[in-house]
Amino acid sequence: MAHAYQAVGWNPQKKKYDGALLLGVALYLAVFIGSGLAVQPDITAETLVIRGFGSAALLLLHVVLCIGPLARLDRRFLPLLYNRRHMGVTMFFLAFVHGAFSLVQFHAFGDRNPIESLFLSNTNYASLAEFPFQPLGAAALAILFLMAATSHDFWLANLTPPVWKALHMLVYVAYALVVAHVSLGALQAETSPLLIGLMSLGMIAVFGLHWTAGAREVEGDREIDEPPPGTAFVRVATVEEIPDNRAKVVCVGGERVAIYHYDGKISAVSSVCQHQNGPLGEGRIIDGCITCPWHGYQYNPESGSSPPPFDEKVPTFKVQVAEGFVFIDPLPNPPGTPVPPALTGE
Amino acid sequence: MIARLRRRHRGLIAVLAVLTPVVFVAAVTARRPPARQDLPEELTSRAAWVRELTAAEGGPDVLVYWSTTAAVTDSLPEDAQLVLEGELPARAEFVHLFSVAHGELIRSLPADEVR
Numbered sequence: 001m002a003h004a005y006q007a008v009g010w011n012p013q014k015k016k017y018d019g020a021l022l023l024g025v026a027l028y029l030a031v032f033i034g035s036g037l038a039v040q041p042d043i044t045a046e047t048l049v050i051r052g053f054g055s056a057a058l059l060l061l062h063v064v065l066c067i068g069p070l071a072r073l074d075r076r077f078l079p080l081l082y083n084r085r086h087m088g089v090t091m092f093f094l095a096f097v098h099g100a101f102s103l104v105q106f107h108a109f110g111d112r113n114p115i116e117s118l119f120l121s122n123t124n125y126a127s128l129a130e131f132p133f134q135p136l137g138a139a140a141l142a143i144l145f146l147m148a149a150t151s152h153d154f155w156l157a158n159l160t161p162p163v164w165k166a167l168h169m170l171v172y173v174a175y176a177l178v179v180a181h182v183s184l185g186a187l188q189a190e191t192s193p194l195l196i197g198l199m200s201l202g203m204i205a206v207f208g209l210h211w212t213a214g215a216r217e218v219e220g221d222r223e224i225d226e227p228p229p230g231t232a233f234v235r236v237a238t239v240e241e242i243p244d245n246r247a248k249v250v251c252v253g254g255e256r257v258a259i260y261h262y263d264g265k266i267s268a269v270s271s272v273c274q275h276q277n278g279p280l281g282e283g284r285i286i287d288g289c290i291t292c293p294w295h296g297y298q299y300n301p302e303s304g305s306s307p308p309p310f311d312e313k314v315p316t317f318k319v320q321v322a323e324g325f326v327f328i329d330p331l332p333n334p335p336g337t338p339v340p341p342a343l344t345g346e
Numbered sequence: 347m348i349a350r351l352r353r354r355h356r357g358l359i360a361v362l363a364v365l366t367p368v369v370f371v372a373a374v375t376a377r378r379p380p381a382r383q384d385l386p387e388e389l390t391s392r393a394a395w396v397r398e399l400t401a402a403e404g405g406p407d408v409l410v411y412w413s414t415t416a417a418v419t420d421s422l423p424e425d426a427q428l429v430l431e432g433e434l435p436a437r438a439e440f441v442h443l444f445s446v447a448h449g450e451l452i453r454s455l456p457a458d459e460v461r
Contacts, residue, residue: 128376
């Protein structure tokens with residue numbers, strides 16, 4: 001939580017996650033370089049590094065982009081989301097090595113400044129087959145750098161989660177630039193359909209998963225009807241349909257509300273975690289606190305406040321239970337406002 | 347709170363889900379594997395013996411030189427000249443294969459072996 005900043009708040013899960021990540025990257029590079037040398041014994045070390053790190057970064061970018069929708073579609077993928085930031089920074093590092101070696105290999109031995117050469121040595125923008133694909137990769141790398149540099153919770157808290165999220169949505173622009181970079185660059189000389197097929201599968205996976213997860217969310221975001229005249233409360237669920245220590249998410253006033261059922265009580269808070277705007281309503285009650293499924297941020301269900309010494313707060317909602325039905329007031333209380341829970345009479 | 351951000355997210359995905367495959371398909375369709383006729387004249391007109399020699403010894407960065415003196419180090423002799431269009435002058439005594447990428451002499455052989 002955001003009580004104090006550390007470079008990395010290590011815990012056993014993060015260490016395991018990062019260990020598996022680094023092992024996977026090392027294995028991929030070893031296999032790539034080994035098979036590259038077996039197939040083309042005369043290939044230079046620089047070319048192997050450029051291809052190996054570039055393809056590793058491309059693969060990891062697909063994984064990073066697929067984790068979000070996969071976790072929304074199936075909770076078993078949630079552990080992958082937990083430390084996705086380190087995966088993103090690793091992916092930037094791999095892309096950076098690819099870019100740095102390419103810059104030296106293709107632009108550093110002429111009489112022009114390498115950066116100037118990168119952008120001006122080919123200006124054939126009218127031709128698809130000879131399109132200057134390297135500036136596209138450089139633009140993607142610049143976006144990935146911006147994201148890696150602001151990935152820490154310090155920036156998340158200071159930029160505010162909505163601004164930080166908006167900034168990090170640029171990863172989709174970076175992905176489009178990378179696809180253009182690869183298809184206008186490396187694939188131009190590729191005669192085998194294998195790489196083209198793999199790249200197509202990657203795009204189908206990224207956009208297909210986002211589309212499916214988005215469609216499911218749109219379905220869940222159907223607005224609850226306006227409250228009947230003369231009352232501020234709207235009926236949102238039955239007590240029975242909310243599992244114990246879990247929540248039902250409803251959409252009122254254009255925003256998602258998590259209605260939690262715990263210890264014979266019902267409380268309602270905003271479903272948006274203050275950390276990374278994670279889905280609080282998809283979490284559960286642990287040690288008496290609502291626990292975000294993304295990174296474990298916790299909130300008291302009755303006040304929407306994180307337990308001391310942490311200071312995150314989410315808006316709360318007035319709630320009533322009558323004849324087995326749950327009603328909430330769609331007007332949110334200011335973040336951290338205590339609201340007495342409704343008793344279910346269980 | 348973040349409903350607007352969610353809408354923007356969906357909009358961005360929808361636009362890129364259309365644009366990215368279009369760029370990809372256009373780029374793949376425009377592919378043009380390098381053809382021999384695209385190579386510079388001095389390379390395409392190389393004689394068969396030069397092509398065979400360079401292919402056997404390494405690849406496209408290998409150039410063929412001739413000289414009247416033998417190479418005594420791993421560098422080209424001072425009087426070495428590039429073999430252009432497969433023409434080997436009568437006074438050529440030695441032929442040298444030089445790797446431009448590695449900046450070193452790969453092999454020297456008597457000119458009579460390739461005549």
